[in-house]
Amino acid sequence: MLGECLENVRNTVPLVHNITNYVTVNDVANVLLACGGSPIMSDEPEDVEDITSICGGLNINIGTLNQSSIKGMFLSGKKANELGHMVLLDPVGAGASALRTGTALKLMEEIRFTVIRGNISEIKTLALGSGTTKGVDADLSDAVTEDTLDTAIAFVKDFAKKTGAVIAVTGAIDLVSDSERCYVIRNGRPEMGKITGTGCQLSGMMTAFLVANPDELLEGAAAAVCTMGLAGEIAWDHMKPEDGNSTYRNRIIDAIYNMDRDTLDKGAKYEVR
């Protein structure tokens, strides 16, 4: 099932418009190519509507936002909505500054998102309308663990219902829900947190999965999460003692490049609740 979602990406080569931060943008582009999609980046207000129009999906990531790119986010988001395109929000650092929190909330008011993907602290900030995110990583006190799993699933389902979007909360345990069902995913490795931008990469890749699987959005989003986590596991198996986070970054993208349907179907670790 999830393997088929990946195959659909490779067969249709979805073009994804990314308004994303300049920290991890190169990795986002290479991950999109690795999974079978095609990336294009543009944040200039005068440029974004044309670019969104030729794409199948739009990935809005608010890391390193600025006044100009914020305008670009609203313009392209509305255009994508008009055209019925997939639109993903990655609220990087929501809760860490008033501008980031406010921009994310306003985007949610004015644009219908297909998926909202973030860490638990960012998603809680959006649900509560304010937050105390410490930088771009989740607060430890927010973490989804086996102990807090039931509560977290209920929270994610509820927020999916309120927003009408698929909600993807990623961390040690990942949750992906459309309000009815929740994928609880246990792929990945903790060392992935030592690489900048694995979340941003996932958001870009997930947008391609949505475009390629328009009738199975929940499965498409879950398949992207499993692909990233499983790639992290496969990549780790190729690490040598002298390797570190920079080589690990490359090996994860490589593992996505080499991922196929069978490998994903066999390696995906999830239950549906």
Next chain:
Amino acid sequence: MLGECLENVRNTVPLVHNITNYVTVNDVANVLLACGGSPIMSDEPEDVEDITSICGGLNINIGTLNQSSIKGMFLSGKKANELGHMVLLDPVGAGASALRTGTALKLMEEIRFTVIRGNISEIKTLALGSGTTKGVDADLSDAVTEDTLDTAIAFVKDFAKKTGAVIAVTGAIDLVSDSERCYVIRNGRPEMGKITGTGCQLSGMMTAFLVANPDELLEGAAAAVCTMGLAGEIAWDHMKPEDGNSTYRNRIIDAIYNMDRDTLDKGAKYEVR
């Protein structure tokens, strides 16, 4: 001959000013260092004229252009023209949006370019004044193949004549022409298309080759194309089964770093038509 062009880069360490997109800028800088040049990046209008003045060449790449960087492109381009510096245009995504097409055409009106380098769809857009580029990759229907080669060569020679610039169209078969002669280059591998920014990297490197070979611009441009393509071939030979596009990216830059005159002269695959 082409190997000598590379050696001239290594011997003179040309300083190249790049106004380029934030997606692939790091790779552009590392490729410039790998081939023996020295990169500096600046797009702020108040900064660009000073920076251009201390450089030997200017590489203008319109990917992720914005209102401020567009001003920077015109200011630095005019300053570079005044100073007699090499100026290269990489019209990333021309044809994909009105802003990109319009900016590229206006740059061509106001600035004399030494070389214009892009994929076939982008270059056709510039020649026709409009286009339908799908994102940042060439349309399949435009591709230069053995079947369309004669027509493509005639087109490139004609556009070189009209613009007064060396025209470099890169793809499966690369064409580099100064209107009289056309290098038809068959280096490279299709997998290079799975790495973001090999075109941008080539534009940065080519600018260094122009600065280092002012009396042999056509050969300099062709040598840069062969260096990139041959590096793609050498890098591929070092790939292991678990490697993918991220490792391939690193290996291509590594292969440029290790390229020498003899390797290039022996490995370059071209005919002059």
Next chain:
Amino acid sequence: MLGECLENVRNTVPLVHNITNYVTVNDVANVLLACGGSPIMSDEPEDVEDITSICGGLNINIGTLNQSSIKGMFLSGKKANELGHMVLLDPVGAGASALRTGTALKLMEEIRFTVIRGNISEIKTLALGSGTTKGVDADLSDAVTEDTLDTAIAFVKDFAKKTGAVIAVTGAIDLVSDSERCYVIRNGRPEMGKITGTGCQLSGMMTAFLVANPDELLEGAAAAVCTMGLAGEIAWDHMKPEDGNSTYRNRIIDAIYNMDRDTLDKGAKYEVR
């Protein structure tokens, strides 16, 4: 001693706000993660004060500055001063343009820097108020060598006294001084100059070392310099004949990721003058 400084970073995971150039920003983030810190990037004036407030240190790097990010530098720098945070200035390209020189000098007037770190040409530009830096690399005529070492140490001590900041001048021989004492460091390899942004990476990492070692600022800054240089040596030992500057970049970050107290204490090559 220096190894303890590294251990303090790993034990406290300092959050560092970076306003840095878009060329090397991804590597800065990964190096900060590799050494045990946590990076966040933000340059938008409306965002920077909130982001600085949740961090322990601020790294201001003027490469690819623009009108908006310059405002962000002043706002965040003043906020960091108010809060008693560590603030580092990396004056990339000071001397190469009026805007860069002027911005760096004005930042020094209005903000108290804990450390100023640059190459010798950049630092001389700041000391003299003007300069002739050729791009982003140091002029050969300025280089700190065994012959010019005494003069250079006196210059650095004097500039540290005048500014009240720790001054770190990096090159073939690195000097780190607080006016009383000067660490003369001989780690590193010349091939590091063939990678874009090793200086930027060092500035990001050094800021984390300052935050984690508030009572030993000179030692903290020197430990960061030794960590980067030693990582360059260790990484070089893992290079194969086909490897080049791109793989070397990855291996250096990997070596920082794997650096521990003992390795640093044994490998650090310095004298205090």
